[in-house]
Amino acid sequence: MKTPVLLALLKEKGYKLTAQRQAILAALRYLGERASAKEIYEELCKEKPAISLDTVYRNLRLLAEIGIVQQILLQSGTVFELTDDGHHHHHLVCVDCEKVVCIPYCPESCAYTEQARAAGFAVLGHLFEVYGRCTACQQK
Amino acid sequence: MKTPVLLALLKEKGYKLTAQRQAILAALRYLGERASAKEIYEELCKEKPAISLDTVYRNLRLLAEIGIVQQILLQSGTVFELTDDGHHHHHLVCVDCEKVVCIPYCPESCAYTEQARAAGFAVLGHLFEVYGRCTACQQK
């Protein structure tokens, strides 16, 4: 995610490009695919001046809203992942070891939007995660 | 949910039928379709002896695991709903007023299980919620 692109996405909704937002994205990139709010916070605390924990949470929520990151709900808590292509996707999550595998499948393509329209809802988004047991954990 | 049925579902996994579990279900029924852990806790605190908050959370998680209740993630927090027929379903959630509408649609019926199998995952369940704006909130 290049800064001009981020700026455009933010500006679209009246949000501002701040050093903290860029730092959060940089930390997420640095930490690898996925990280919890606390991990990002701790990474950024190494810098001076340190960021506020609330700012990390607030911005991860905002970045998720504009589609730059995605939230994944594990048993042990919530982690965030970059969606570099801007297109969201979903996950298979192992309930034992918490291994996460991305799947290209998205229920958007199925017919639920019909039902939403019938109920008078304007669909904005959805949450979809599949839980199961990975190959390794099935052996145990 | 009649007690014998609940007992059978619990026994199946080695869980016990406790007064607290029955009280939580009774409270949920009494409070209407949906309630938060705190609402259930406060309702049960009117009784003597009062229940522990931890017990409410722990058992709502367990009841969700065996399919008697379902968790719905709202912006303002998590609420629980009875699934009287034992078959789960999903929801349209208004992000403004938090009105919830049940929808019969379930992504289980779509092809994601194929992908899960290919990745070596044994699917246990899934989370699916649709967020949008209801008719009333679209007028605002």
Next chain:
DNA sequence: TCAGTAAATAAGAATATTACTATTTAGAAA
């Protein structure tokens, strides 16, 4: 460039949720 304004931040308080541990209890089996 400079001033004005809405948005964002930091810091700490408040709330929500989960974990820990000693004690109690439901259900199994004698």
Next chain:
DNA sequence: TTTCTAAATAGTAATATTCTTATTTACTGA
């Protein structure tokens, strides 16, 4: 019925997440 044992509970501590408020800052337009 009595005993035994794993599961469950209460109470409290710990952690995760969100809210509140005073202050700072990014962008806008002159």
